[in-house]
Amino acid sequence: MPELPEVETVRRALAPHTVGRTIRRLLLRRSDLRFPIPPELPERLQGQAILALDRRAKYLLLETAAGQALIHLGMSGQFHILKPPVAPPTTHDHWDAVLDDHTVLRYRDPRRFGALLYAEPGVTHPMLAGLGPEPWDPHFSGVYLRQLFNGRRAPIKPLLMDQRVVVGVGNIYAAEALHDAGIDPRRRAARVSEQRLERLVGAVRAVLERAINDGGTTLRDFVNPSGEPGYFATALKVYGRAGAPCLKPGCGGTVVKGQLGQRSSYWCARCQR
DNA sequence: CCGGACGCCTGTCGGC
DNA sequence: TGCCGACAGGCGTCCG
Numbered sequence: 001m002p003e004l005p006e007v008e009t010v011r012r013a014l015a016p017h018t019v020g021r022t023i024r025r026l027l028l029r030r031s032d033l034r035f036p037i038p039p040e041l042p043e044r045l046q047g048q049a050i051l052a053l054d055r056r057a058k059y060l061l062l063e064t065a066a067g068q069a070l071i072h073l074g075m076s077g078q079f080h081i082l083k084p085p086v087a088p089p090t091t092h093d094h095w096d097a098v099l100d101d102h103t104v105l106r107y108r109d110p111r112r113f114g115a116l117l118y119a120e121p122g123v124t125h126p127m128l129a130g131l132g133p134e135p136w137d138p139h140f141s142g143v144y145l146r147q148l149f150n151g152r153r154a155p156i157k158p159l160l161m162d163q164r165v166v167v168g169v170g171n172i173y174a175a176e177a178l179h180d181a182g183i184d185p186r187r188r189a190a191r192v193s194e195q196r197l198e199r200l201v202g203a204v205r206a207v208l209e210r211a212i213n214d215g216g217t218t219l220r221d222f223v224n225p226s227g228e229p230g231y232f233a234t235a236l237k238v239y240g241r242a243g244a245p246c247l248k249p250g251c252g253g254t255v256v257k258g259q260l261g262q263r264s265s266y267w268c269a270r271c272q273r
Numbered sequence: 274c275c276g277g278a279c280g281c282c283t284g285t286c287g288g289c
Numbered sequence: 290t291g292c293c294g295a296c297a298g299g300c301g302t303c304c305g
Contacts, residue, residue, distance in 0.1 A: 003298060034281075034300080058299080075299055076283075092283085111282045113299060154276055163300080170298055219298065220285075239298095262278070264296080 002073045004135070004168025005211035006222055006230065007058050010079055013225040014060075014105065015053045017081050022049050022100040023064070030094050034074055034115045037095070041118040045069060050099075057131050057167035067120050070127060074113025079225040080106045105225075132166045135204050140166050142198030149189035149197070156192055157185035158261035160200075169204060172217055172239045175266050177203040179238045179248075184272045185265050186258070210235065238266040246271060 002010070023045050031037035048064035055061065062069040071077075082104040089096070089106065095116065097105040107116070119125035133140040148165060149156070159165055160174045169177065178185050180203035183196055192200075216222055216230030219240065223229055237247045242257035246268040253270025 006298075072299085074282095075297070109282095110284065111297090111299095113282070152275080158276085161299090172298060217298075222298075261276085263299095 002058065002075075002077065002216070002222065003170035003173050003211075004055075004058060004208055005173070005214075005232065006216035007060060007073060007168075008055055008212050009216040009224050009230060010073070011053055011055045011060055014079060014081070017103055017225075018050045018053050018062070018099065018105065020050065021103070022047065024098045024100050027096040027098065028094070029089060029096075030112075033094065033109065033112050034072070035117065037116045038118045041069065041116065044118065056128055057134075057163055058170075059128065065121065067118055067123075068125070070115070070117040070119065070125055071107070072115040072117075072127075074109060074111060074115065076111040076221065077107065077109040077114035078221075078223060080108065080227065081225045082106055130164055132162075132164050135166055135168055135201075135208055140201060140204075142194045142196075142201055145197040145201065146194040149192065152189040154189055155186045155260055156183060156189045157265060158263075159189050160204075161261075161263075166204065168208065171263050171265075172219075172236070173204070173207050173211065175239045176207045176237060179266075179268060179272060180207060182271055182273065185260055185267050187273070238268060240266065242266060 025046050026042040028037055028042060044066050045064055048066045050062060050064060052063040058072060060071040084102050086104050092110040093106050093108045095107045117125055157174050157178060160169055177200060181200040183192060183200060211217055211232040214230055214232040215224060217232040218229035219233060238255050241255045244255050246253040246255060248271050251271045253268040255266055256269045258265050
């Protein structure tokens with residue numbers, strides 16, 4: 001489900017309800033998510049003030065003086081902000097954070113590909129080590145990608161989705177950015193010019209920014225913590241549009257669908273080379 | 274090291 | 290109406 005814009009949308013919605021509050025308790029109903037929830041996490045964070053709610057890559061980082069909670073939404077993770085009277089949890093509501101003002105942050109995740117992890121104060125969790133730059137990091141540039149892609153025979157799209165290359169780009173936004181930059185997603189990374197890669201960097205930033213401004217993309221089940229969908233789906237140029245005309249002005253091509261790295265991919269057969 | 278395949282889960286949707 | 294396979298926004302791990 002969520003790529004960077006959806007995670008950022010969730011972060012922005014949760015922050016006003018959480019930062020400055022204290023965690024009264026954490027209620028775990030099931031701990032077998034993508035990774036087991038560390039058993040010590042509830043006791044460590046209980047009674048702690050929430051100093052900040054940050055985002056790194058697709059992780060939400062809940063900061064306290066007693067350590068950091070790392071939250072990944074996987075494919076189907078959602079948060080809901082509940083105010084008293086709080087409804088009883090349903091099947092896939094795996095954990096609640098109860099705050100000092102009785103607000104409840106409820107985490108729901110039917111597929112359980114998400115995660116809730118814990119890092120001691122001052123310690124970088126292994127899951128964060130090795131991540132690439134944020135898309136707006138000045139180090140993320142055409143020069144950087146050109147160097148990184150030297151000798152790489154893999155198609156560019158799966159590499160763009162590799163979180164060691166740049167973080168936050170998933171299947172939807174990779175397709176959109178490559179379309180915007182006029183690059184065929186099947187093209188071997190080593191064979192894309194620095195100029196094209198520079199254009200791709202700009203396209204990644206632009207598409208992510210626009211999606212954040214629209215509250216993310218809702219294809220089926222993404223909702224923000226207030227239960228509202230994102231509105232970027234109507235702005236998608238290629239994703240999910242197989243057989244439809246390319247929306248690039250003057251192109252006249254047709255959007256095609258194929259498989260790349262086990263993922264559905266969409267691109268314009270004419271304007272992406 | 275690299276590239277590709279697999280598996281983790283549940284829900285939904287389209288076709289028969 | 291019911292069943293069954295395909296597919297879904299992620300990503301760690303394994304294999305050649």
